[in-house]
Amino acid sequence: MPLFFVLRDSGGNTAATLGMMAVMLPAFFLGMYEKNGQPMEKLLSYYVQSRFVRPKIRPYKTNNYYALLMKGGMTHDPVLEKDR
Template identity: 60%
Template sequence: MASYISVPRDLSKVKTKVFMNLTKRQILCFGAGALIGVPVFFLLKSSGNLSLAALGMMAVMLPLFFLAMYEKDGQPLEVVAKHFYEAKFKRPKTRPYKTKNYYALLVQQADVEMEVNRIVQNSRKVDSEE
């Protein structure tokens, strides 16, 4: 019996896997999460409450997990967060709709050309009278 392997149509979306089917970004974020989360666990564990220690470790490691795994429309979390910040806080809330009235520009250009023609004709009349 023949077996088939699915091949994605858009090869630009394929990410190179480095180790254990993880990308470099995921390995880096998980490693940083472990470096921060494990000491936090042991520090909170010394207080005696193991459940609190586990919750504290998860709370510290969760942002790094989201940095490693979350993608929206092919963009990682920090890019999505940057766009959200700019849309909500940095840019103005109301954006006035401005258009260029090309008809008005054509009318203005025609008026200028008529004025130039009138000035040229008046200067020709003055030159012919002299």
């Protein structure tokens, strides 16, 4: 709102209105945009985490239960314990 009054003196009502709209559009976009039920703030935080915070190369690691069974070792499998 103060931006409107500052720009109105130097550029007139039209320029002040356009300037005020340009300042308010990002805030309106953040408040109204949703993708897959998530607001834009969440999507931006996920993007920053995946792009800058987390490591670029994530090694693929598995627990090979079959190889452990062939060795004769004992495994701890929560799925099998659930059935008992």
